[in-house]
Amino acid sequence: AVNDSEVTPFSVPSYACQRRSTLENHNAVLTDALSLLAEKAELSDEDGRGVAFRRAAAVLKALPSAVTKMSQLTGLPCLGEHSLRVIKDILENGASSEVESTKESERFKALKVLTGIFGVGSKTADRWIREGIHNLQQLRDSGQTLNRAQQAGLEHYDDIKQPVSLAEAEAIRGIVGKAVASVSSEAQIVLTGGFRRGKLTGHDVDFLITHPEEGSEVGLMPKLVSWLESRGLLLYQKTTRNSYLECSEGPGRPPSNIDRFERCLSIFKLSAGQTGSGVQSEETAASPSATERQWRAVRVDLVVSPISQFAFALLGWTGSKLFERELRRWAGHEKGMSLSSHALYDSKQVNGSKGSASAMEEKRSKLISCHVLQGRYIRASSEEEIFAHLGLEFIPPTERNA
Numbered sequence: 001a002v003n004d005s006e007v008t009p010f011s012v013p014s015y016a017c018q019r020r021s022t023l024e025n026h027n028a029v030l031t032d033a034l035s036l037l038a039e040k041a042e043l044s045d046e047d048g049r050g051v052a053f054r055r056a057a058a059v060l061k062a063l064p065s066a067v068t069k070m071s072q073l074t075g076l077p078c079l080g081e082h083s084l085r086v087i088k089d090i091l092e093n094g095a096s097s098e099v100e101s102t103k104e105s106e107r108f109k110a111l112k113v114l115t116g117i118f119g120v121g122s123k124t125a126d127r128w129i130r131e132g133i134h135n136l137q138q139l140r141d142s143g144q145t146l147n148r149a150q151q152a153g154l155e156h157y158d159d160i161k162q163p164v165s166l167a168e169a170e171a172i173r174g175i176v177g178k179a180v181a182s183v184s185s186e187a188q189i190v191l192t193g194g195f196r197r198g199k200l201t202g203h204d205v206d207f208l209i210t211h212p213e214e215g216s217e218v219g220l221m222p223k224l225v226s227w228l229e230s231r232g233l234l235l236y237q238k239t240t241r242n243s244y245l246e247c248s249e250g251p252g253r254p255p256s257n258i259d260r261f262e263r264c265l266s267i268f269k270l271s272a273g274q275t276g277s278g279v280q281s282e283e284t285a286a287s288p289s290a291t292e293r294q295w296r297a298v299r300v301d302l303v304v305s306p307i308s309q310f311a312f313a314l315l316g317w318t319g320s321k322l323f324e325r326e327l328r329r330w331a332g333h334e335k336g337m338s339l340s341s342h343a344l345y346d347s348k349q350v351n352g353s354k355g356s357a358s359a360m361e362e363k364r365s366k367l368i369s370c371h372v373l374q375g376r377y378i379r380a381s382s383e384e385e386i387f388a389h390l391g392l393e394f395i396p397p398t399e400r401n402a
C-alpha cells in the first residue's frame with residue numbers, strides 16, 4: 001500500500017468546458033452516487049444543490065484513474081463538503097448511507113416514476129404526491145386532469161422509459177431527413193444531443209434544422225410536422241414558434257439562457273421495419289404488447305435555427321447540460337460575455353474600452369443596456385470559432401460528456 005505522503009493529488013481545471021470528458025469514466029460508482037443526489041435535489045426544486053453535485057461528479061469523471069484515497073482529491077475544484085462526505089463514505093464503507101436511503105425513499109421513488117411521464121415536472125409530481133398519488137395506477141384512478149402531453153406521456157410510458165438505441169436514432173434520422181428534403185431541397189439537418197456526443201443510447205433523439213439562406217428557415221417546421229403527421233408518424237407533437245425577436249428585452253439586451261427557437265417536442269411512432277431489425281429484442285421488451293404491435297414510441301425533439309445562429313444553436317443543443325452551463329458560466333465570469341444558443345454577446349466592450357469590466361461597471365451596463373447597445377454581438381459560423389472567441393481550447397462533441 002502506498003502511504004499518504006506519496007500520493008500525488010489529481011489536478012483538473014475548474015470549468016468543465018476546459019476539460020475533455022469522454023464517455024468512459026474511471027469513477028462510475030462515485031459519479032453515479034453524486035448524480036443520484038443531484039437528481040434528488042433537482043426533483044426537490046433545489047437547483048443550486050443539484051448543480052453542485054453535478055459539478056462534483058463531472059470533476060470525478062475527468063480523472064484519469066479511479067480514486068482510492070481521499071488525499072488524492074486535495075486541491076480539486078468543485079468538491080464541496082457534502083460531496084466529499086459522500087465520496088469518503090463510499091471509499092471507506094463501500095456505500096453512502098445518504099444515497100442508499102434516498103434510493104429506498106418512497107418520495108424519491110414516486111418523484112422518479114411521476115416525472116418519468118413526459119410532460120410532468122417536479123412541481124406537478126410533488127402536488128400529486130401530496131394528494132396521495134405515488135404511481136401510475138394511482139394517477140390513472142385519481143381522475144386528475146391531464147394535459148395533452150401528459151396523456152400521451154402516460155399512454156406511452158413503458159416505451160418512452162426504454163432507452164433509444166443508436167440504430168433507432170439513425171432510423172429516425174433517415175425519416176426526418178427525408179421529411180426535411182421533401183419540404184425544402186436545401187434545408188439541412190443534424191443530429192444533436194447525446195448521440196452527437198457519441199452516446200450509444202439516449203432518452204430521446206434531438207435534431208437541429210437550418211437553411212443556408214437566412215430567412216428561408218421560416219415556415220419549415222409546420223411543413224415538416226404536416227409531412228410527418230400525414231404519414232401517421234407522430235403520436236404526439238407540440239410546436240412552439242420562434243419568439244427570439246419578440247422578447248421584450250429587445251435586441252440590445254444580452255441574450256438570456258433560455259432559447260427561443262421554433263421547436264417541436266414530439267413522440268414518434270417508429271415501426272419495426274424502419275430499424276432494420278425488430279424494434280425490441282425479446283429480453284428487453286417492456287411488455288408483451290410492445291413486441292406484438294411492431295412499433296414503439298420514441299421521444300424526438302426538433303429545433304429550427306436561422307443559419308446566422310446555427311453555430312450557437314449547434315453548440316447549445318449538443319450538451320451535455322452541465323457542459324453548456326459551464327460554458328455560460330465561463331463566458332460570464334471569466335470573459336464578461338454572455339453566451340446563449342442564439343448568440344455570444346460581449347458586454348465588456350463598453351464605449352470601446354478594453355479589459356475586464358468591474359462587477360460595478362457590468363451591473364451598470366446591464367441596467368442601461370435595455371435602451372442603449374453597450375457591448376457587441378460576436379458572429380461565429382462554427383463551434384470552433386465560438387470556443388476561440390471564449391478563449392477556450394476547442395473540445396469536440398465526444399469530449400463534452402461532462
Ligand code: CTP
Binds near residue numbers: 192201316319324
Ligand atoms: N436543451 C435546451 N433547451 C431545452 C432542452 C434541452 O437547450 N429546453 C439542450 C440541452 O442543454 C442539451 C440538449 O438540448 O444540451 C439535449 O438535451 P437532452 O435531449 O435533454 O439531453 P441529452 O444530452 O441529449 O441526453 P439524452 O441522451 O438523455 O437525451
Ligand code: MN
Binds near residue numbers: 020
Ligand atoms: Mn474521463
Ligand code: MN
Binds near residue numbers: 193202204205206
Ligand atoms: Mn437527447
Ligand code: MN
Binds near residue numbers: 204205206301
Ligand atoms: Mn432532447
